Amino acid sequence: MGLFTKDIQTFEDLFLHQLQDIYYAEKQIAKALPKMAEKSGNPQLAQAFEGHLGESQGQIDRLEKVFAQLGETPKGVTCPAIDGIIKEANEVSGEIADKAVLDAALVAAGQAVEHYEITRYGTLISWAKQLGRTDAVSLLEATLAEEKAADVRLTKLAESRINKAAEAV
Numbered sequence: 461m462g463l464f465t466k467d468i469q470t471f472e473d474l475f476l477h478q479l480q481d482i483y484y485a486e487k488q489i490a491k492a493l494p495k496m497a498e499k500s501g502n503p504q505l506a507q508a509f510e511g512h513l514g515e516s517q518g519q520i521d522r523l524e525k526v527f528a529q530l531g532e533t534p535k536g537v538t539c540p541a542i543d544g545i546i547k548e549a550n551e552v553s554g555e556i557a558d559k560a561v562l563d564a565a566l567v568a569a570g571q572a573v574e575h576y577e578i579t580r581y582g583t584l585i586s587w588a589k590q591l592g593r594t595d596a597v598s599l600l601e602a603t604l605a606e607e608k609a610a611d612v613r614l615t616k617l618a619e620s621r622i623n624k625a626a627e628a629v
C-alpha cells in the first residue's frame with residue numbers, strides 16, 4: 461500500500477477512525493452483555509450487566525450524534541481488541557463448572573471491557589478538545605462517566621460478595 465492509499469492522513473482522520481473503532485466495540489459489547497447476564501449466577505451481577513446494556517444503547521446513540529456533528533455517516537471498523545476481550549471471556553467461562561467461580565470470572569471479563577472503553581473514550585476526549593470539537597467533548601464525557609461507574613459497580617460487587625462466594629466453593 462502506497463502512502464497516498466492510506467485511509468488515515470490527518471489527525472481528524474485518526475479521530476474519526478477511533479470513533480468508528482469504539483462504535484464497533486460498543487455494538488459488540490451490546491451483543492455480549494445479555495449473554496454475560498444470562499451466565500451470571502448472582503442476580504445483582506446479572507442486573508449490573510443488564511443495566512449497563514441499557515446505558516450502552518444510549519452510548520451508541522451518543523456516538524451517532526458525534527458522527528452527525530462531524531458530518532459523517534455512523535460506521536464501524538473492526539476492533540480486534542474488543543473482539544479479543546470478548547473471545548477470552550467466552551473461552552474462560554466455557555472452562556468453569558462452578559457458578560460462583562464463573563461469577564468472579566464474569567466480573568473480571570466485564571472489567572476488561574470497561575477498562576478498554578475507558579482508555580478509548582479518554583483518548584477521544586483529549587483529541588476532540590485538541591480539534592476544537594467541544595460539541596463532541598460533552599457527549600464523550602457523559603459516556604466516560606458511565607463506563608467508570610460501571611467499573612466501580614463491578615469492583616464493589618466483587619469485593620462485597622462475589623469473590624467471597626467464589627472462594628467458598
Ligand code: ZN
Pocket residue numbers: 477481537538539
Ligand atoms: Zn482501529
Ligand code: FE
Pocket residue numbers: 486489516519577607
Ligand atoms: Fe460502552
Ligand code: FE
Pocket residue numbers: 481482485538539540541542
Ligand atoms: Fe479498538
Ligand code: FE
Pocket residue numbers: 512516573574577606607610
Ligand atoms: Fe461499558
